Amino acid sequence: MSSIFTGAIFKQAGTRLVFGTLLLVLAGCSGTKNVLPQANFPIPLVDKTPITMGIHLDPALREYVYTETVGKKGEWNVALGPVQVELFNNLAQGMFAEYTVVEGDAEPIGSVEGVDAVLRPSIAELQFALPEQTRSNYYEVWIRYNFQLFDANGTLISEWPLPAYGKANKNDFGNSNRGVEAAALAACRDAMAFFAINFDRDPAVKQWLDMRGTPDT
Amino acid sequence: MSTHTDIYRSRVRWVLALGLWTLFGATGCVTATVQEIRQSATSMADGDAIVVLGRRNRPSTTQTELDFVDCVSRNMSGGSNSVAVISEQDFMDALFPWFEPRTAPLASGELPALLQETALAERISQIGLKYLVWVEGNTRRISQGGSLSCTATPGGAGCFGFLSWENDSSYEASIWDAHSGRTVGRVSSEAAGTSYVPAVVVPIPIIARVQASACSGLADQLKSFVQNEG
Numbered sequence: 001m002s003s004i005f006t007g008a009i010f011k012q013a014g015t016r017l018v019f020g021t022l023l024l025v026l027a028g029c030s031g032t033k034n035v036l037p038q039a040n041f042p043i044p045l046v047d048k049t050p051i052t053m054g055i056h057l058d059p060a061l062r063e064y065v066y067t068e069t070v071g072k073k074g075e076w077n078v079a080l081g082p083v084q085v086e087l088f089n090n091l092a093q094g095m096f097a098e099y100t101v102v103e104g105d106a107e108p109i110g111s112v113e114g115v116d117a118v119l120r121p122s123i124a125e126l127q128f129a130l131p132e133q134t135r136s137n138y139y140e141v142w143i144r145y146n147f148q149l150f151d152a153n154g155t156l157i158s159e160w161p162l163p164a165y166g167k168a169n170k171n172d173f174g175n176s177n178r179g180v181e182a183a184a185l186a187a188c189r190d191a192m193a194f195f196a197i198n199f200d201r202d203p204a205v206k207q208w209l210d211m212r213g214t215p216d217t
Numbered sequence: 218m219s220t221h222t223d224i225y226r227s228r229v230r231w232v233l234a235l236g237l238w239t240l241f242g243a244t245g246c247v248t249a250t251v252q253e254i255r256q257s258a259t260s261m262a263d264g265d266a267i268v269v270l271g272r273r274n275r276p277s278t279t280q281t282e283l284d285f286v287d288c289v290s291r292n293m294s295g296g297s298n299s300v301a302v303i304s305e306q307d308f309m310d311a312l313f314p315w316f317e318p319r320t321a322p323l324a325s326g327e328l329p330a331l332l333q334e335t336a337l338a339e340r341i342s343q344i345g346l347k348y349l350v351w352v353e354g355n356t357r358r359i360s361q362g363g364s365l366s367c368t369a370t371p372g373g374a375g376c377f378g379f380l381s382w383e384n385d386s387s388y389e390a391s392i393w394d395a396h397s398g399r400t401v402g403r404v405s406s407e408a409a410g411t412s413y414v415p416a417v418v419v420p421i422p423i424i425a426r427v428q429a430s431a432c433s434g435l436a437d438q439l440k441s442f443v444q445n446e447g
């Protein structure tokens with residue numbers, strides 16, 4: 001009897017051990033993944049536009065987090081907002097003779113003193129893909145920025161989208177968090193590069209600069 | 218008792234010997250080929266530097282492995298006849314945004330137009346850049362076979378089976394003169410090898426270091442190429 005009783009206990013304990021282990025494994029597989037890119041963006045090496053630019057970074061941009069549930073991989077949170085501050089500070093430092101960060105919320109800008117124009121970027125959309133989803137070797141991130149340029153009186157000069165793309169080879173990164181992070185930072189650099197080279201090629205921006213007598217860079 | 222102890226000690230020595238052999242001696246065979254095409258004379262003076270960049274322009278879906286580019290850079294900056302090498306990341310940051318995947322020149326003929334950018338030309342002069350080396354290619358697993366199974370019991374553990382796989386590395390480096398904006402030559406490196414893992418209780422990996430062989434071959438040839446050593 002005692003041996004049967006002992007056997008039943010072992011059997012029950014063994015079942016619990018297996019189920020608990022299985023839960024732990026599943027929790028590890030389907031847990032939340034938080035991607036928190038740490039940036040070190042370079043300053044663009046371009047001829048500076050001789051204007052004083054105000055950079056308006058509203059809370060929606062600075063606190064941007066993209067959340068997606070990826071099948072059995074669980075929930076992914078890509079916190080891209082915090083790196084936008086360094087991104088646009090470095091971008092402005094390289095592109096404009098002078099710049100300043102303009103505080104404020106998402107309401108219309110209004111007139112701003114001490115600047116020639118105000119640039120307001122925003123992230124309209126973000127998508128990412130894992131190698132398992134695309135059957136490739138790459139983590140990929142797509143970001144669609146939207147830019148608005150206002151003159152010092154708050155009048156809209158131009159508005160344009162900027163799609164950016166970044167990818168990272170899975171063989172270069174030890175885990176999926178780091179892979180997505182690398183792809184996200186690559187997409188941010190892509191956006192910076194395209195903006196730095198093409199800012200004054202937007203027709204409305206070019207016309208505004210010409211009216212100011214500002215030479216194209 | 219002493220017989221069992223002797224048998225146990227013998228087995229331990231055997232496993233240790235196999236482990237040391239695996240660690241230091243058991244590498245698979247690799248067949249490697251390096252070729253060079255020279256279009257202009259080259260030379261490196263004191264203060265000159267080169268940069269090795271991996272091709273990752275769009276819309277190509279491939280991307281040269283970061284660790285391969287890093288391997289070539291390290292090998293070129295070390296050993297005999299070493300040259301001054303600027304790291305890929307430092308170069309891309311210093312010349313941002315001109316060598317990003319979206320903006321990098323696709324052909325050497327685009328360099329002169331790029332060098333019209335005053336700030337860019339000054340920065341290239343500051344860092345002493347003489348040659349850009351663009352590396353494209355990758356290492357692929359082209360076949361694999363066999364199976365390996367391992368078991369663990371209270372009485373012991375072991376693996377049985379046989380695995381093999383073949384890797385193929387193919388890379389080509391284009392060397393651009395940073396001042397004239399011309400292609401001065403090309404160096405290609407190909408390597409192939411088969412790795413094996415036979416297992417009779419203990420798996421014995423015999424790894425063919427294909428990518429490493431391609432890297433060292435390419436780096437050595439590039440070193441002699443940029444210093445015009447035939």
